[in-house]
Amino acid sequence: MECLPAKGPVSPHLPFGDQRSAPFYGKDILSVKQFTREDLEYIFGVAHEMREMVARVGSFDLLKGKIMASLFYEPSTRTSSSFLSAMKRLGGDVIPINEVRYSSVSKGESLPDTVRTLECYVDVIVLRHPEVGASALAARYARKPVINAGDGVGEHPTQALLDLFTIIEELGRVQGLTVTMLGDLKYGRTVHSLAYLLSLYGVKINFVSPEILKMPADILSQIEEKEITGAEFTDLDQALPETDVLYVTRVQKERFEDIAEYEIVKNAYTITPETLKAAKEQMIIMHPLPRVGEISIAVDDDPRAAYFRQMEYGLYVRMALLAMVLGKA
Numbered sequence: 001m002e003c004l005p006a007k008g009p010v011s012p013h014l015p016f017g018d019q020r021s022a023p024f025y026g027k028d029i030l031s032v033k034q035f036t037r038e039d040l041e042y043i044f045g046v047a048h049e050m051r052e053m054v055a056r057v058g059s060f061d062l063l064k065g066k067i068m069a070s071l072f073y074e075p076s077t078r079t080s081s082s083f084l085s086a087m088k089r090l091g092g093d094v095i096p097i098n099e100v101r102y103s104s105v106s107k108g109e110s111l112p113d114t115v116r117t118l119e120c121y122v123d124v125i126v127l128r129h130p131e132v133g134a135s136a137l138a139a140r141y142a143r144k145p146v147i148n149a150g151d152g153v154g155e156h157p158t159q160a161l162l163d164l165f166t167i168i169e170e171l172g173r174v175q176g177l178t179v180t181m182l183g184d185l186k187y188g189r190t191v192h193s194l195a196y197l198l199s200l201y202g203v204k205i206n207f208v209s210p211e212i213l214k215m216p217a218d219i220l221s222q223i224e225e226k227e228i229t230g231a232e233f234t235d236l237d238q239a240l241p242e243t244d245v246l247y248v249t250r251v252q253k254e255r256f257e258d259i260a261e262y263e264i265v266k267n268a269y270t271i272t273p274e275t276l277k278a279a280k281e282q283m284i285i286m287h288p289l290p291r292v293g294e295i296s297i298a299v300d301d302d303p304r305a306a307y308f309r310q311m312e313y314g315l316y317v318r319m320a321l322l323a324m325v326l327g328k329a
């Protein structure tokens with residue numbers, strides 16, 4: 001049994017303005033399973049305020065003097081740059097380590113040693129790693145908050161939070177909606193996290209995927225425990241007409257052990273303007289991005305295409321999370 005220092009504020013002297021009693025102060029963000037409905041309402045309230053503040057003043061000094069490490073062992077455009085932008089818009093600073101091959105990781109440094117190094121210099125660590133559970137491991141060793149920015153095929157909790165925030169900002173509610181998840185439901189960590197968060201609300205979820213890319217059984221049983229209505233399909237046709245949120249995902253080539261299997265399913269679905277003729281007038285199409293052909297660019301000008309707006313909502317959610325774990329919200 002290892003003896004590690006307790007997670008929490010490192011200094012007994014809180015900098016001016018830090019709210020030790022604030023929800024999430026000093027906490028890790030590792031999994032969507034840590035959140036209650038009340039937590040989500042709180043996060044989305046703060047994110048909404050961040051949206052208004054950015055519209056009004058662009059940047060402000062809420063996190064002045066705070067530093068974030070952005071430690072990415074896997075490629076990223078949106079998550080890494082939105083966290084970086086979030087920190088800068090809040091007046092904080094960033095140590096970006098996006099190319100771990102140029103860091104001491106290339107000399108064989110372990111993840112625990114890397115986070116113990118970084119926390120000497122920063123106040124919060126944002127981590128993306130190819131292995132499931134890597135963020136939880138990092139959090140065990142770090143005294144500063146660790147935010148999971150994606151751990152292999154495991155979870156992507158900040159993406160799921162921004163996805164839910166997108167639905168609320170775009171449609172005004174979650175309760176009572178029908179959400180259809182389409183594509184790679186086996187390897188897509190964003191849908192794993194989102195399915196769990198949606199299960200906290202009274203929604204219907206349709207899972208549409210090729211046979212070999214079905215939603216893992218453990219996630220299906222978790223949402224069934226919450227008495228959520230769910231149905232599985234291989235064709236979108238049956239599910240689309242009742243859909244309020246069509247959540248499209250990329251087939252994750254990098255997760256396949258057998259590339260021949262990827263070749264069979266890579267073009268399983270393509271959303272085009274023709275496809276959307278069967279969809280409601282009032283619905284939204286989401287995608288965590290990047291896309292590689294599963295949504296035709298001809299769909300981009302459709303007002304129902306919310307995937308570019310979804311990226312912007314991610315900025316506000318990540319601003320909220322940073323402010324919260326650093327005791328400023």
Ligand code: CP
Pocket residue numbers: 075076077078079080150159288289290
């Ligand atoms: N949605 C998402 O995680 O995108 P990136 O891989 O570009 O961060």
